[in-house]
Amino acid sequence: MEYVIEMLNIRKEFPGIVANDNITLQLKKGEIHALLGENGAGKSTLMNVLFGLYQPEQGEIRVKGKPVKITNPNIANDLGIGMVHQHFMLVDTFTVTENIILGKEITSKGKIDIKKAEQEVRKISERYGLAVDPRAKISDISVGMQQRVEILKTLYRGAEILIFDEPTAVLTPQEIKELIQIMKTLIxxxxxxxxxxxxxxxxxxxxxxxxxxxKGKGIGTLNVRDTNPNELASLMVGREVVFRTEKKPPAPKQEVLEISNLVVKDSRGVPVVNGLDLTVHAGEIVGIAGVDGNGQTELIEAITGLRKSESGTIKLNGKEIQNMTPRKITEAGVGHIPEDRHKHGLVLDFPIGENMVLQTYYKKPFSKNGILNFKEIYRKARTLIREYDVRTPSEYTLARALSGGNQQKAIIGREVDRNPDLLIAAQPTRGLDVGAIEFIHKRLIEQRDNGKAVLLISFELDEIMNVSDRIAVIYEGKIVAIVEPKETTEQELGLLMAGSKRKEAGVGTND
Known part of the structure; x- marks a missing residue:
C-alpha cells in the first residue's frame, strides 16, 4: 500500500515533557484522515513536526515512500504539504490576494503583478467552490471567509496534502456545513x-x-465505518464518556436577571441589541441560541459592564445595574466566563495562580492595606486547581502555557468559587474536548441545582439543547422565541435562528 505521507515512530520532546512519544501516522492518497485527541494530547505538535515548524528527536518522515527531512515550512510547501492553522496567519490590512501571494509574489518588470495574481486566485477559488472575493480586505470578511483564504493560500502554493488544525472551532453551524463540502471537493x-x-x-x-x-502516545488507527462516537470518545479520554448530560428537572424560583427593552450599539454605532427582553430565574439555565453576530457579544458586554447600553434596563435581584462599572456589577453578584478566554478571561503572562484571584485580589485575605499577600493567593490557587482538575505543572506556571481546556477550567473555578447569583457562561466549551466539555456541563448544572441563575450563550446547538432548561432564540438583536428543549429540535431551532416565524418553524407558539 503506498502512502502519500508516513510519520514513523515520531518522538518530540520539550523541556520536562514528551509531547509525542513514538507516534506513527500514515496517510493514504485521496482520504480524509482524522487525528483525534484531547486538548494537550500532542496533535498540533505532531502536525507542526510534519510542517517543519518543529524537528523531531526521533523517527522518520516519508513522502510518497521517500525519506525526507523537513527543516522548515518552505520545504514542506515544496513537498506539497500545506497547513491551515487554527489561529489564522493573515495580515488584517491586506487584501485576500495580497495575503495569498505573500512570499510567492508574481512579478513583472520588478513590480508585483496584482492583476495577474487576482485572476489566479479567482481561478483556484472557483475550481474548489471557495467563493472568495480576491479584492476584499481581510478585516472586512467573516471568520469563515478568512479560513477559506488560508485554504486558498495552501492551494496557491500547490499543496497536495492539506493539514487542517481544528478548522471548525470558530465556525457557525452553516459555515461548518460549507467547509465539509469544500473538503469533499478537495478530495x-x-x-x-x-x-x-x-x-x-x-x-x-x-x-x-x-x-x-x-497523552502523547498513539492509541491506534481505525476505519471510521467500523467505529462509533462512544468508542472513539473512550479511546481518546481513556474512560467512558457520557454524552447526555444527566440532570433533574429545574425548580425555578425568583427572578435574578430581568432585561427590558435593552438597546446596545456596536463599535460602529449601529444598534445590534435592539429592544431585547429576557428573564432568568434562580435555579434554571437559560440558553441563548443564535447565529454569530446577532448581538450576543454586545448583550453579554452590557450585562457585565464592559459596554454601555443606550436605553432599557438590566436588573439583578430587582436593582438596576446597567452602565455600572464591571467591578460593581461583579460585586453585585455576577460571574462571567467570557467567550474569548485569552482576551477577557486571563492575563496570559501571569502565573495561573494569580489568575485565580483576578476578581478578588483586593479583598482580604489576599491583600491588606493595598499590599498583596502571595502566600494566601497561592494557597487559594492550589485549592481551586485541585477542585477543578486544572492540569498544570504548578500554580506558578504562566497561564499561556496551559492547554485551552485547562485555561477554561481555571476561569470556571475562579468564577464559580465566588458563588455569584448569576453566572454568565459565553461559549464555555469552545475548542474543548469531550472530557473537558462533560466536566464543564456538570459544573453549570451544579450551579443551577444550588439555586443560582445561569445564562448560557453558545453556538453549539447540541450544547444548548443538552444543558438549557429554556432556550431563548436571538435574531437581529431581539429574543424572537422562547422554547423548551424537549419540545423542539435542532432543525426548528436552526429555522428560528435564521429569522423564520415560529409557526413556519413548526414550534408551538405558547411562551
Missing part, C-alpha cells in the same frame, strides 16, 4: 487531508480513517 480533485479535531460528529460525517492519540 474529489485528488488531494489528501489530515484533519486535527476532537469533534466526533465531524469525524463520523467526513473522515475515512482516524488515528487516536492520548
Amino acid at each position: 474529489a480533485e485528488g488531494k489528501s487531508i489530515i484533519l486535527i479535531t476532537h469533534k466526533l460528529k465531524e469525524i463520523m460525517e467526513v473522515c475515512d480513517r482516524v488515528t487516536v492519540i492520548r
Whole structure:
C-alpha cells in the first residue's frame, strides 16, 4: 500500500515533557484522515513536526515512500504539504490576494503583478467552490471567509496534502456545513487531508480513517465505518464518556436577571441589541441560541459592564445595574466566563495562580492595606486547581502555557468559587474536548441545582439543547422565541435562528 505521507515512530520532546512519544501516522492518497485527541494530547505538535515548524528527536518522515527531512515550512510547501492553522496567519490590512501571494509574489518588470495574481486566485477559488472575493480586505470578511483564504493560500502554493488544525472551532453551524463540502471537493480533485479535531460528529460525517492519540502516545488507527462516537470518545479520554448530560428537572424560583427593552450599539454605532427582553430565574439555565453576530457579544458586554447600553434596563435581584462599572456589577453578584478566554478571561503572562484571584485580589485575605499577600493567593490557587482538575505543572506556571481546556477550567473555578447569583457562561466549551466539555456541563448544572441563575450563550446547538432548561432564540438583536428543549429540535431551532416565524418553524407558539 503506498502512502502519500508516513510519520514513523515520531518522538518530540520539550523541556520536562514528551509531547509525542513514538507516534506513527500514515496517510493514504485521496482520504480524509482524522487525528483525534484531547486538548494537550500532542496533535498540533505532531502536525507542526510534519510542517517543519518543529524537528523531531526521533523517527522518520516519508513522502510518497521517500525519506525526507523537513527543516522548515518552505520545504514542506515544496513537498506539497500545506497547513491551515487554527489561529489564522493573515495580515488584517491586506487584501485576500495580497495575503495569498505573500512570499510567492508574481512579478513583472520588478513590480508585483496584482492583476495577474487576482485572476489566479479567482481561478483556484472557483475550481474548489471557495467563493472568495480576491479584492476584499481581510478585516472586512467573516471568520469563515478568512479560513477559506488560508485554504486558498495552501492551494496557491500547490499543496497536495492539506493539514487542517481544528478548522471548525470558530465556525457557525452553516459555515461548518460549507467547509465539509469544500473538503469533499478537495478530495474529489485528488488531494489528501489530515484533519486535527476532537469533534466526533465531524469525524463520523467526513473522515475515512482516524488515528487516536492520548497523552502523547498513539492509541491506534481505525476505519471510521467500523467505529462509533462512544468508542472513539473512550479511546481518546481513556474512560467512558457520557454524552447526555444527566440532570433533574429545574425548580425555578425568583427572578435574578430581568432585561427590558435593552438597546446596545456596536463599535460602529449601529444598534445590534435592539429592544431585547429576557428573564432568568434562580435555579434554571437559560440558553441563548443564535447565529454569530446577532448581538450576543454586545448583550453579554452590557450585562457585565464592559459596554454601555443606550436605553432599557438590566436588573439583578430587582436593582438596576446597567452602565455600572464591571467591578460593581461583579460585586453585585455576577460571574462571567467570557467567550474569548485569552482576551477577557486571563492575563496570559501571569502565573495561573494569580489568575485565580483576578476578581478578588483586593479583598482580604489576599491583600491588606493595598499590599498583596502571595502566600494566601497561592494557597487559594492550589485549592481551586485541585477542585477543578486544572492540569498544570504548578500554580506558578504562566497561564499561556496551559492547554485551552485547562485555561477554561481555571476561569470556571475562579468564577464559580465566588458563588455569584448569576453566572454568565459565553461559549464555555469552545475548542474543548469531550472530557473537558462533560466536566464543564456538570459544573453549570451544579450551579443551577444550588439555586443560582445561569445564562448560557453558545453556538453549539447540541450544547444548548443538552444543558438549557429554556432556550431563548436571538435574531437581529431581539429574543424572537422562547422554547423548551424537549419540545423542539435542532432543525426548528436552526429555522428560528435564521429569522423564520415560529409557526413556519413548526414550534408551538405558547411562551
